[in-house]
Amino acid sequence: MNFLKLEEMDLERKRVLVRVDYNVPIKNGMVEDDTRLKATVPTINFLLEKNCKIILMSHLGRPAKLLKKGKSFEEIKKELTLKPVARDLSEILGVDVVFAENSIGLDNVDTNTPEGDVVLLENVQFNKGEKKNDDEYAKKLASLADIYVNDGFGQNHREYATFCAITKFLPSCAGLLVEKEVNQLSKLLNPERPFAFIVAGAKADKIGALKVLANKADKILIAGVLANTFLKAKGVDIGASKFDEETFNVAKEIIDLAGNKLKFPKDFVVGDKFESDANTQTVAADKIPEKWMSMDIGLGTISQYKDDLNDAKTVFWAGPLGVFEMEKFSKGTKEIGEFLGSLGVTVIAGGGDTAAAINTFNLTNKLTHVSTGGGASLEFIEKEGKLPGLVALEEAYNKSKEQ
DSSP states (O other), X not given: OOOOBGGGSOOTTOEEEEEOOOOOOEETTEESOOXXXXXXXXXXXXXXXXXXXXXXXXXXXXXXXXXXXXXXXXXXXXXXXXHHHHHHHHHHHTSOEEEETTSXXXXXXXOOOOSSSEEEEOOGGGSTTTTTTOHHHHHHHHTTOSXXXXXXXXXXXXXXXXTTGGGGTSOEEEOHHHHHHHHHHGGGTSOOSSEEEEEOSSXXXXXXXXHHHHXXXXXXXXXXXXXXXXXXXXXXXXXTOOOOGGGHHHHHHHHHHHGGGEEOOSEEEEEXXXXXXXXXXXXXXXXXXXXXXXXXXXXXXXXXXXXXXTTOSEEEEESOSSOTTSGGGOHHHHHHHHHHHHSOSEEEEOSHHHHHHHXXXXXXXXXXXXXXXXXXXXXXXXXXTOOHHHHHHHHHHHHHHHO
């Protein structure tokens, strides 16, 4: 895709509005995982070196969902404020990040941003205009700056005002993180073969990409809740294992579509409850006892999947292979992750849970790229790179070339 890059912009002493993805887990007022914050540091430092005033925008959680549940705006503000993020980012950057606490309201934007080299606006989804991709909302935000930078890759698959409408009102470019993500994920659009896809985890958001990759990949290794769904669709008794009803019928369709490319677990580590102190045993995939549930792939599957991956030249890994957060059920994810790191080939991982597992097992530096976007990385493949936020950047690029 064509888009302007930071290095092509006249940035010296400009006010720059940067869309980041700081949708991070917060517990007791503290950021639990600051991976996404650290990922934006190169762009922020680049702008600081150009003496820019940086105004950061992000969302956190789902304010609209809480409003529908009857929570007051004040309650939601307390629950989903970005204030803890500003504190954490200050420590990471070593500079003061000023938090503009009252900058975003339900129907208003305070255009008087506080003084400071780096300012973080309040949760952009506090305003109804964000998810509506509203031009007037975007125009108010645009009035804060001279230039817009999209560095929030993890949300580029959303048609939101701070990704799409905003590009109509300001010269727009990609940040260093977005540029890196696009360059790395583009390797999956025309991969060096054999190309293997590991699709696992608990979420059902991988089906669209799986349909596309059923044609593109040479091997597709299934694990996690997705494996349970597929096995159930094949008529296998999965005991009390979790599966996704919404994708059940699509699973049948993909089984027909992908045929022998699909690789399923031959055995599981099962537990009698979804707890870290569960009783465990290893059983064949079709011999899960009643009321027991699959929690990890077994040793036989680990060995089988290593054989399947051994000749791969490109691997895309989306989703942990078991409940890695519980030590008893972490072996499959850890061993396959370490094996991927030893192959010396292109290995790209996508997804928040996958990234968390990779961090847990210290694998980040052993893989080619760990994407900051789960749904975004999957949709990038599914839509051949044409995510709404990136399309908006491309349209801004074309417009700039016409002028």
